[in-house]
Amino acid sequence: MKLLTTKNFGCALLACLGLHGSLLAQGTAEDYKRANDLPLKIGNKIYNNPGKVVWAEGNSKFIYWAQTKQGKTFVSADVSASAVKKQSAFDQQKLATQLAEKAGKTVKADSLPFSDFELSKNGDSLKFVAFEKRWNFHLGSATLFDKGKFDAAAGLRRYWGRGESETAGQKTKSPDGKWNAYIKNYNVYVYQEGREKEEKQLSFDGSPGEYYSARIMWSPDSKKLVSNKTRPNKDRTLYLLQSSPEDQLQPVLQTRNYLKPGDALPQNQPVLFVVEQQKAFPVPATMIPEQYGINQMAWRKDSRAFTFEYNQRGHQLYEVISMDAATGQSSVIIKEESKTFIDYSGKRYRSDVADGKEIIWASERDGWNHLYLYDGQTGKVKNQITKGNWLVRNVVHVDEAKKKIILAGSGKENGQDPYFIQYYSVNFDGTGFKALTTENGNHQATFSNDYSVFVDTYSRIDSPPVTVVRNAEGKVISEIEKADISELLAAGWRQPEVFQAKGRDGQTDIWGIIVRPMNFDPAKKYPVIEQIYAGPQSSFVPKTFSSDPSRLMQLAELGFIVVQIDGMGTSNRSKAFHDVCYQNLKDAGFPDRIAWMKTAAQKYPYMDLEKVGVYGTSAGGQSSAGAVLFHPEFYKVAVSSCGCHDNRMDKMWWNEQWMGYPIGPQYAASSNVDNAYRLQGKLMLIVGELDDNVDPASTFQVVNALIKAKKEHELIVVPGLGHSSGGEYGEHKRRDFFVKNLLGVNPPTWEGQKPVF
Incomplete structure (x- = not known):
C-alpha cells in the first residue's frame, strides 16, 4: 500500500482539479451576477421590429x-x-x-x-x-x-370558476320593445310594455330544484323566446388561507367556487316558448344526456329556428342542434365523435354563413384539424374545404360574398418547422387554395379592416424578424422593417439553437431548442436542465425570434445547458400525436424528450446526461415532479411549482378534457401523490398559498405522501402568492437547488447575509 505524502497529496489534488476543475468553475458568484445582469445587458437590443x-x-x-x-x-x-x-x-x-x-x-x-x-x-x-x-x-x-x-x-384576471347567476337578472325586453320577459317563482313570465298587471305565465313546472334561467333569449321577430330549464348542481368550495394580509394582523380565509373532476354539473334543457299561443316546446332530454355544457345558443336572423351546441361529458360527443321554431322539432345538424377526446377548448371553430344556410366547421376526423362545409338545413357535409397532413390553426376571416376564407395553418410547407404559422386563402368549395406567406419562419399577420392588405412579420428563433406589407394575394408590396441585432451580438449574446430529433417511434420529428451560456466552453461538461410544460392544450417551444426565449438564458448562465421540447401529447400536430396524452398525463412526452436529449448529447458530448434536471409550473409542475417519479433513471433533480399533482384535485374543465370521464383508475396512475413513493432523485416543491388556479392542497398531499414514504424533499410555501413559478424568491431558490444538486457547488451566500462558517 502506497502512503500518500504531502507531495503526493498535492499532486492528487491537482489531478482531481484537473479532472473536475472546469465543472467547479460553474455556479459561482460571478456566474450569478452575470445571470442577474443579463436582462439589462441584452434587453431592448432588437431594433426595428x-x-x-x-x-x-x-x-x-x-x-x-x-x-x-x-x-x-x-x-x-x-x-x-x-x-x-x-x-x-x-x-x-x-x-x-x-x-x-x-x-x-x-x-x-x-x-x-x-x-x-x-x-x-x-x-x-x-x-x-x-x-x-x-x-x-x-x-x-x-x-x-x-x-x-x-x-x-x-x-384583472377574472376568476375562471366564477359563474353567472341563473336565477337573478333584470327583465329582458323583446327586440321590438313591446314585451318584457322575466322569471317569477322559478317560471317564465311575460307582459306587454305598459300592461304589467296583465302578465302571462308561460311555464308552470319550475321549482327551486329545477328552475328556468333568467338568461332569456328573444327571437328577432319578438314572437318567441328561449330559456333553459336548469337542474342545478352543488358547488364545491376551495378554501385559501391568506396568512399575512397587509391590512390586518390576523389571517383571512378566502373561498372560491372550484369544481373538480367527477363533481356534478348543472343540467340544462332549452325550452322554446311561443308567446301569443303560450306554447312550450322543450328539447327532448334524451337528445342531451350527461351534459358537460349547453353553449352558443343563438337565433337565426329570420327567427325560423334557434341553435345551440351540446358538449357531452367526457368530450367524446359534440353536436350542433337546431330547433324549428314553427314545429318545435329538434334535429342534429353537426355530430362530432371521437374515441379519445374532442379538443373543444382549443380547436373548436364554427361560422354560420347566410343565416345558417351553410356552416363552416372545424374537425379532426381525418386525423388533422381541417375545415368542412355543411349544408345548414340538412346537416350533410357538402365538401371538405382543407385537407392534407397539416392543420388549420386559426380562421382569420370568412368572406360570405366571395365565398372565401383566410386562415392560418401549420405544417404544410415542406422542409420547415411544422409548428410555423403560415397564412392561406381558400374557396368554400376547397378550390383556389393559395399560400399568402411561404418564407421559412413563423408568421404573424395583421390584416386591414377590409382584408385587402396585411402587415406580415416573420422570424425564427435563429433568424431575426422581417416585416413586409402584402396584398390580398400574398404579394409583397414593400418591406418596411428588418430587425437589427448588431448590438445584441456585440453584447456577447449566444443564439439559441433549434434542434430536431426522432421521437419514441423512431420516425416522428420532435422539435426543441438548446440554450447555452454566453461564456460557453465546449471543453467543459454541462449538466442539462429541461424547462417542461406538457399541457395538451397547445405547444410551447417558442418559434419567434427573442433575445431570451422562455427566459431560459439566465439559468444557462449559471453553467448549464437548458432545453425546451414539445413531446407527443401536446397540440398543433396530428390527432395521433395529440392523443398520446389521453387518460395518461403522466406520459408528458417523456419518451420523446429523453430520446431527443440523447440524440443531442451524441452530437454535443459536452451535454452531461448523467446530470439532468427539470422544472415547470402548473401542468409543468406536475410533469417536473413526475419526471423524478416515473423516470428517475434519467431525470435526477426537479423543481416543481404550483403543480396539479393529482388530476382529481385540479379544476374540472382542464382535467376531464384530457383524463376523461367518469373518474377511473387512470387518474391514480398519473397521480404524483399515489406515486410519491417512487422518488429517487432530488425534488423541490414550490407553492403559493393563494393559488386559485390549482388547489394548493395538491402540493401538500404530495408532501404528505413523501413524508409517509420517508423521502427527502424540500418545500417552499410563498405567503400571499397565487398561481406562479414562485416569484423572485422562488426563482432564486430554484437556481440554488440546481447549482447545489447538479453542479455540486454550494450556491453563493445571499446578499445581506453572512456565511455561517
Missing part, C-alpha cells in the same frame, strides 16, 4: 411602433397598390411635453410610457393608457386630451 400594428378605418393606413437605436419610434404607413410610404406618426416631443405637464410626470419623447394603443374610429386620434389615466392624442392638431381615470382592476 414592430410592436403593435393598428390599422385605421380607411384600410390604407396603419400605425406601429418599433424600438430603434434612437428610442421608441411611432411610424405611420400609407399603403398603395405598389408602395408603402412611411413617416413619423406624430410629433412625439409634443405628446411627451403635454403628457408630462398634465400627468405631473417626467416623460421623454424617445421612450413614451405606453406600448399598447388604439386608433379612434375615423383614425384621427391615438388612444392609450398611461399613469393610470386614459388619453386621446389628436393627430391633426397634436393636442392631448385627458379622458379620465383608468380602472386597472377592471382588467
Whole structure:
C-alpha cells in the first residue's frame, strides 16, 4: 500500500482539479451576477421590429411602433397598390411635453410610457393608457386630451370558476320593445310594455330544484323566446388561507367556487316558448344526456329556428342542434365523435354563413384539424374545404360574398418547422387554395379592416424578424422593417439553437431548442436542465425570434445547458400525436424528450446526461415532479411549482378534457401523490398559498405522501402568492437547488447575509 505524502497529496489534488476543475468553475458568484445582469445587458437590443400594428378605418393606413437605436419610434404607413410610404406618426416631443405637464410626470419623447394603443374610429386620434389615466392624442392638431381615470382592476384576471347567476337578472325586453320577459317563482313570465298587471305565465313546472334561467333569449321577430330549464348542481368550495394580509394582523380565509373532476354539473334543457299561443316546446332530454355544457345558443336572423351546441361529458360527443321554431322539432345538424377526446377548448371553430344556410366547421376526423362545409338545413357535409397532413390553426376571416376564407395553418410547407404559422386563402368549395406567406419562419399577420392588405412579420428563433406589407394575394408590396441585432451580438449574446430529433417511434420529428451560456466552453461538461410544460392544450417551444426565449438564458448562465421540447401529447400536430396524452398525463412526452436529449448529447458530448434536471409550473409542475417519479433513471433533480399533482384535485374543465370521464383508475396512475413513493432523485416543491388556479392542497398531499414514504424533499410555501413559478424568491431558490444538486457547488451566500462558517 502506497502512503500518500504531502507531495503526493498535492499532486492528487491537482489531478482531481484537473479532472473536475472546469465543472467547479460553474455556479459561482460571478456566474450569478452575470445571470442577474443579463436582462439589462441584452434587453431592448432588437431594433426595428414592430410592436403593435393598428390599422385605421380607411384600410390604407396603419400605425406601429418599433424600438430603434434612437428610442421608441411611432411610424405611420400609407399603403398603395405598389408602395408603402412611411413617416413619423406624430410629433412625439409634443405628446411627451403635454403628457408630462398634465400627468405631473417626467416623460421623454424617445421612450413614451405606453406600448399598447388604439386608433379612434375615423383614425384621427391615438388612444392609450398611461399613469393610470386614459388619453386621446389628436393627430391633426397634436393636442392631448385627458379622458379620465383608468380602472386597472377592471382588467384583472377574472376568476375562471366564477359563474353567472341563473336565477337573478333584470327583465329582458323583446327586440321590438313591446314585451318584457322575466322569471317569477322559478317560471317564465311575460307582459306587454305598459300592461304589467296583465302578465302571462308561460311555464308552470319550475321549482327551486329545477328552475328556468333568467338568461332569456328573444327571437328577432319578438314572437318567441328561449330559456333553459336548469337542474342545478352543488358547488364545491376551495378554501385559501391568506396568512399575512397587509391590512390586518390576523389571517383571512378566502373561498372560491372550484369544481373538480367527477363533481356534478348543472343540467340544462332549452325550452322554446311561443308567446301569443303560450306554447312550450322543450328539447327532448334524451337528445342531451350527461351534459358537460349547453353553449352558443343563438337565433337565426329570420327567427325560423334557434341553435345551440351540446358538449357531452367526457368530450367524446359534440353536436350542433337546431330547433324549428314553427314545429318545435329538434334535429342534429353537426355530430362530432371521437374515441379519445374532442379538443373543444382549443380547436373548436364554427361560422354560420347566410343565416345558417351553410356552416363552416372545424374537425379532426381525418386525423388533422381541417375545415368542412355543411349544408345548414340538412346537416350533410357538402365538401371538405382543407385537407392534407397539416392543420388549420386559426380562421382569420370568412368572406360570405366571395365565398372565401383566410386562415392560418401549420405544417404544410415542406422542409420547415411544422409548428410555423403560415397564412392561406381558400374557396368554400376547397378550390383556389393559395399560400399568402411561404418564407421559412413563423408568421404573424395583421390584416386591414377590409382584408385587402396585411402587415406580415416573420422570424425564427435563429433568424431575426422581417416585416413586409402584402396584398390580398400574398404579394409583397414593400418591406418596411428588418430587425437589427448588431448590438445584441456585440453584447456577447449566444443564439439559441433549434434542434430536431426522432421521437419514441423512431420516425416522428420532435422539435426543441438548446440554450447555452454566453461564456460557453465546449471543453467543459454541462449538466442539462429541461424547462417542461406538457399541457395538451397547445405547444410551447417558442418559434419567434427573442433575445431570451422562455427566459431560459439566465439559468444557462449559471453553467448549464437548458432545453425546451414539445413531446407527443401536446397540440398543433396530428390527432395521433395529440392523443398520446389521453387518460395518461403522466406520459408528458417523456419518451420523446429523453430520446431527443440523447440524440443531442451524441452530437454535443459536452451535454452531461448523467446530470439532468427539470422544472415547470402548473401542468409543468406536475410533469417536473413526475419526471423524478416515473423516470428517475434519467431525470435526477426537479423543481416543481404550483403543480396539479393529482388530476382529481385540479379544476374540472382542464382535467376531464384530457383524463376523461367518469373518474377511473387512470387518474391514480398519473397521480404524483399515489406515486410519491417512487422518488429517487432530488425534488423541490414550490407553492403559493393563494393559488386559485390549482388547489394548493395538491402540493401538500404530495408532501404528505413523501413524508409517509420517508423521502427527502424540500418545500417552499410563498405567503400571499397565487398561481406562479414562485416569484423572485422562488426563482432564486430554484437556481440554488440546481447549482447545489447538479453542479455540486454550494450556491453563493445571499446578499445581506453572512456565511455561517
